[in-house]
Amino acid sequence: MNWKLLKLKPEEKENLNRSEEVSDIIDRMPTSFGKWVARAVIIFTILLFTFGWLIKYPDVVSGQIxxxxxxxxIKLPAHTSGKIELLNVTSQDTVKEGDYIAIIQNSAKTEDIRKVATLINEFDPNEYKTFKRACTLFPEKVSLGELNMKYYSFLSSLKSITDYADDNQYEQQQISLLExxxxxxxxxxxxxxALNISTENLEISRKWLDKYSSLNKELITTYELEIDKSKADYLSAKQNNQNLIKEMASIEMQIAESRNRLSQLSVERREQERxxxxxxxxxxxxxxxxLKQWEQTYVLKAPFDGQVEFLKFWANGQFVQAGTDVFCIVPKENVILGQVLLPAVGAGKVKTGSNVSIKLDDYPYSEFGAIKGIVKSISLITNEYEVAQGKINTYLVLVDMPDGLVTNYGDELDFKYEIGGQADIIVKDRRLIERLFDNLKFNTK
Structure with missing residues (x-):
């Protein structure tokens, strides 16, 4: 007999009876159903891990492109107010660098301005040999408006230096002085x-005078006459000798003065030429x-090769206000780039070479598809940029488009400047199971 059961209270005996009934029911559950449930749980778990490993989708960082x-x-604004004159150019015409597109009305004659500007560009103020030819090329009668005084001042200077070279006064004076x-x-x-001869003659005269002076005057009847004659010859020779010395000094002085004048002429010549x-x-x-200032003020010209776009419907004689954008020059050949303003949040995952999916606002994604791009460069610092929600810090990202504007649907889109859109930068393909464990890791740590 089980003495423990006899000692149990009535409530405990009732619970025991119930447990036995439950145990009896459990023992009598069908074995095949339990195996089926276990297999289903195992298969579901395996499928979950398998698809979690196989299924991948990318992390994306988005920005405005x-x-x-x-x-x-480049837009060409009018720098002064006045009537516009179109120079046989229509919208979307091809222009070359430096081509005149239009002129703002002014007092100068455009043909004269352009002719003088061409001659000035070809003229070299350091090439002295070309001055004479240049004088014949520059016209004497032109209508340059406010530039007339500047032009004729230049022409006068050019003619003065040419006349100086033709007259050659200093060189002629120098040649005359040298001669x-x-x-x-x-x-x-x-x-x-002659002085040497005169000196010899003086010595001879002095000797004869000394000789006659040493003779006895009582023995010579003509002593007085001979002495006077010898003395006269000596004095004449001495006078002639002194005259020659004075003449030599005068000639040497004239030579010195000529050399001094020659030096002065050299200085004056250099100063005049300078x-x-x-x-x-x-x-x-x-x-x-x-001329450059006139061109900048009154001329609208192409800064590079490209196409001209009219920003308004312009006609000859129409008044243009200063500061108004008149034309736009679109470059002929370009490398297309994407400029992305990338928010700083999550930007650390973006690397050079990351793939970019570009969806343009002008071409709906569902109809045209997306354009493939590659991150070319990322700015090193952020810049504050204002959006509707407020100010955010953004990085400047340049995106190359190796296939141009060809979408993943095979459509080639027309290029237009400053088309906006969204750029989805694919930073990494991650498995579904990795994202699950990332959430578990975030929630547990």
Whole structure:
């Protein structure tokens, strides 16, 4: 007999009876159903892990993108107010760098301005040999408006230096002085020879005078006459000798004065040439600067090769207000680039070479598809950018498009400057199971 059961309270005996009934029911459960449930749980778990490993989808960092090119189009504004004159150019015409598109009305004659500008560009103020030919090329009668004074000042300087070279006054004076010096040096040599002869004659006269002076005057009846004659010859020879010495000194002084004048002429010549050249340089650069200023003020011209776009419907004689954008020059050949403003949040995952999916606002994604891009560069610092929600910090990301504007649907989109859209930068393909464990790790740590 089980004494433990006899000692149990009535409530405990009732619970025991119930447990036995439950155990009896459990023992009588069908064995095949339990195996089926176990197999289903195992298969579901295996499928979950298998698909969690096989299924991958990328992490994406998104930002706003603008499609542009390496050479941006340039708008040409009017720098002064006045009536516009179109120069046979229509919208979307091809233009070359430097081509005139339109002129704002002014007092100058455009043909004269362009002719003078061409001559000035070809003129070299350092090439002295070309000055004479340049004088014949530059016209004497032109209508340059406010540039007339600058032009005629330059032309006067050019003619002055050309006349100076033709007249050659300083060189002629120098040649004349050199010839005079040579002639005087020749006379000086002859005078020196005459002085030598005169000196010999003086010595002879002095000897005869000494000889007659030493004789006894009582023995010679003509003593007085001979003495006077010898003395007269001696004095005449001495006077002639002194005259030759004075003549030599005078010639040497004339030669010295001529050499001094020659030096002065060299200095005056250099100063005159320097002054003429400085005047030419100053007037040349002044005219050149004024021509550029005139062109900048009144001319609308192409800064590079491309196509001209009219920003309004312009007609000849229409008034243009200063500061108004008149034309836009679109570059002919460009490398298309994407410029992305990437929010700083999550930007650390973006690397150079990451793939980019570009969806443009002008071409709906569902109809045209997306464009493939590759991250080319990422700015090192952020820049504050204002959006509708407020100010955010963004990185500047350049995106290359190796296939151009060809979408994944095979459509080639037309290029337009500053088309906006969304850029989804694919940073990494991650498995579903990795994301599950990332959530578990985030929740547990």
């Amino acid at each position: 603008t499609i542009n090119s390496n050479t941006a189009p 005079g010096i040579k002639w005087r040096e020749k006379i000086l040599d002859e005078t020196k020879n 002054k003429l050249h400085l005047d030419l340089f100053a007037s040349y650069h002044d005219l050149s600067d004024q």
